[in-house]
Amino acid sequence: MSMLAWKNLFHDRVRLAVTLVGIVFSLVLIVVQFGLFLGFLDTSSNIVAYSGADLWTAAPGIPHVNGGTPLNESLRWKALQVPGVRKVTKFALTFVNWKLPAGSTESVQIAGYELGSGMGGPWNVVRGTESDLAAEDSVFIDELYAAKLGIRALGDSAEVTGRRARVSGFTHGIRSFTTAPYIFTSFKNAQNYARLAEDQTVYFLIRLDPGVNPEVVRSQLRQRLLNADIYTNEEMRRKTMFYWVFQTGAGVTTLMGAILSLIVGAVVVAQTIYSATIDHIREFGTLKAMGAANWVIYQVILLQAAISAVMGYSVAIVVGEFVSHSSQTGNAPINLPPWMAAATFCLALTMCMGASVLSIRKATQIDPAMVFRG
Amino acid sequence: MIQVRNLEKRYGTGSTVVHALRGVDLDVFPGEILMLMGPSGSGKTTLLSMLGCILQASSGSINIDGREIAGLPESRLPALRLSHFGFIFQGFNLFPALSARENVEIGLRLKGIGGGKARRQATDLLDRVGLGDKLDKIPADLSGGQKQRVAIARALAGDPPIILADEPTAALDSHSGTAVMEILASLARKKDRTVVIVTHDNRVLHYADRTVHIADGLIVDHTSQEQAA
Ligand SMILES: Nc1ncnc2c1ncn2[C@@H]1O[C@H](COP(=O)(O)OP(=O)(O)OP(=O)(O)O)[C@@H](O)[C@H]1O
Ligand SMILES: [Mg+2]
Numbered sequence: 001m002s003m004l005a006w007k008n009l010f011h012d013r014v015r016l017a018v019t020l021v022g023i024v025f026s027l028v029l030i031v032v033q034f035g036l037f038l039g040f041l042d043t044s045s046n047i048v049a050y051s052g053a054d055l056w057t058a059a060p061g062i063p064h065v066n067g068g069t070p071l072n073e074s075l076r077w078k079a080l081q082v083p084g085v086r087k088v089t090k091f092a093l094t095f096v097n098w099k100l101p102a103g104s105t106e107s108v109q110i111a112g113y114e115l116g117s118g119m120g121g122p123w124n125v126v127r128g129t130e131s132d133l134a135a136e137d138s139v140f141i142d143e144l145y146a147a148k149l150g151i152r153a154l155g156d157s158a159e160v161t162g163r164r165a166r167v168s169g170f171t172h173g174i175r176s177f178t179t180a181p182y183i184f185t186s187f188k189n190a191q192n193y194a195r196l197a198e199d200q201t202v203y204f205l206i207r208l209d210p211g212v213n214p215e216v217v218r219s220q221l222r223q224r225l226l227n228a229d230i231y232t233n234e235e236m237r238r239k240t241m242f243y244w245v246f247q248t249g250a251g252v253t254t255l256m257g258a259i260l261s262l263i264v265g266a267v268v269v270a271q272t273i274y275s276a277t278i279d280h281i282r283e284f285g286t287l288k289a290m291g292a293a294n295w296v297i298y299q300v301i302l303l304q305a306a307i308s309a310v311m312g313y314s315v316a317i318v319v320g321e322f323v324s325h326s327s328q329t330g331n332a333p334i335n336l337p338p339w340m341a342a343a344t345f346c347l348a349l350t351m352c353m354g355a356s357v358l359s360i361r362k363a364t365q366i367d368p369a370m371v372f373r374g
Numbered sequence: 375m376i377q378v379r380n381l382e383k384r385y386g387t388g389s390t391v392v393h394a395l396r397g398v399d400l401d402v403f404p405g406e407i408l409m410l411m412g413p414s415g416s417g418k419t420t421l422l423s424m425l426g427c428i429l430q431a432s433s434g435s436i437n438i439d440g441r442e443i444a445g446l447p448e449s450r451l452p453a454l455r456l457s458h459f460g461f462i463f464q465g466f467n468l469f470p471a472l473s474a475r476e477n478v479e480i481g482l483r484l485k486g487i488g489g490g491k492a493r494r495q496a497t498d499l500l501d502r503v504g505l506g507d508k509l510d511k512i513p514a515d516l517s518g519g520q521k522q523r524v525a526i527a528r529a530l531a532g533d534p535p536i537i538l539a540d541e542p543t544a545a546l547d548s549h550s551g552t553a554v555m556e557i558l559a560s561l562a563r564k565k566d567r568t569v570v571i572v573t574h575d576n577r578v579l580h581y582a583d584r585t586v587h588i589a590d591g592l593i594v595d596h597t598s599q600e601q602a603a
Contacts, residue, residue: 001480003472003476003479003480004469004472004480007469007472007476008471010471011470011471011512012471283469283470286467286469287480287484288452289426289455289461289467290455290456290480290481290484291452291453291454291456291457291459291484292452292484293452293453294452296484368428369423369428369429371428371461371463371465371467372419372422372423372428372463372464372540
């Protein structure tokens, strides 16, 4: 009976087009909304996700990674004595003002890390190398924010806390969730830009020996560093993400949009598939009158729905990838990781087949006697 | 052999109840073509639907080849329809997306005949109704008479012992109506096969072995072809 499903679908091209537009619209809406939310999640905590650290040491009670307060350097030596700790480096992350060449100011976040430590530095570097950051006034910014920061080319400079900041490299796609872009520089420079005292840092980033249990090391660190909080990298990431996404309105709004898109999408798909099935109700009545069992009718209806789902998904995912790709240079990235593409496929199948189950009830409850009515 | 005894059908309940059939007795014999006539609303379609296990009786008995079907649960009926009946409808009820041959193949596939065998049998059946050159046409490209011939081929698919037709010529002009009736009468007639045709059309009555008149839910008159002549 699969013949009937295929032919029914392709017989009425206009009907098919309407069905597919409905499914594609719904799926693209869902993909974009959830992609936006995923983009939010990623952006909010990227600095932690890419830190390369196993553990973070911070002043007690900080709300999120962008809200750190100074910490005394002496803790470093205590931390280094804990077995399993391989490397402890200083990392500063502080809001400062960036004075554009034209005179106006922008808020930025100085990210100062120990060069060569492999922790806390920039990623996706497209111009310049780490050694360029060794110079006293050297910083890296992201291409996305060059215009905002008044930087036209490599070598342009601005002023931070009365000191020169010369752009000697660019990263690509390092967004900030706040309006203040990240400015990467050496820890030494950051101390100056952020006016940290000589013996102060904001964080210690800790790398562990391979194979040690971070929980074990952490509890020992807690015993020794009484005046600090120790987080795993994942905890810090979640804490930060949770703060920006849920404690501020922006993420909640996006999440609501995503949930709403799911509801709207499901309704549109249900309506589309339902009416596509009801269009053929007379044929199902005929099948039933001819003696087809209900499962034969289920089969035709479910197959029709599954084919629609696969076709709709194929178009939607291409559109989604395109939207996602072009959003990467804009302000709000729409992320579409492979698992989300797979989830969307399952969702498309579930929605289409679920909607068809609603119409199945209609189709199998039809009175076969309807075939005798003109 | 179909034996109908004291068959009643009521639609609805309470004050809106309609007594469509009020105690019908009827015997239909193997090998005969029976025409069922009567005014509009007299209960012809109702009777045919119950003969074909499509509609359930309110009371009374329908016995087909020694088997009582009137009290059977609804779930048993589709299989009975599949094994015993070929249906022809006034409105053709072809599958609009399928070609003539595929329409006939559906009938065969439901009966478990698939693949090349179904294709050959469908082609053969369409040949016999004179549509050997229209195998790949979809219903929209066929005339009314041609559509009904496809429906006849579909009803004959799998060689069911009983053919039931509800006003098969009502939607056709008189010329193609006569042609369709001729094909139906000649192809359906077969030793031991029972054919029941509901019709309004006096001009086709001579294809019948016997005509039964029904009015107000009751059989009012039997006329055999010999008597009519
Ligand atoms: N599903 C139904 N619900 C309620 N009443 C019905 C239903 N089907 C038929 N009837 C009524 O039962 C009676 C017999 O109907 P039926 O369709 O059997 O007549 P018919 O002889 O086939 O008429 P026609 O020549 O117009 O096709 C009519 O009064 C009709 O209105
Ligand atoms: Mg009728």
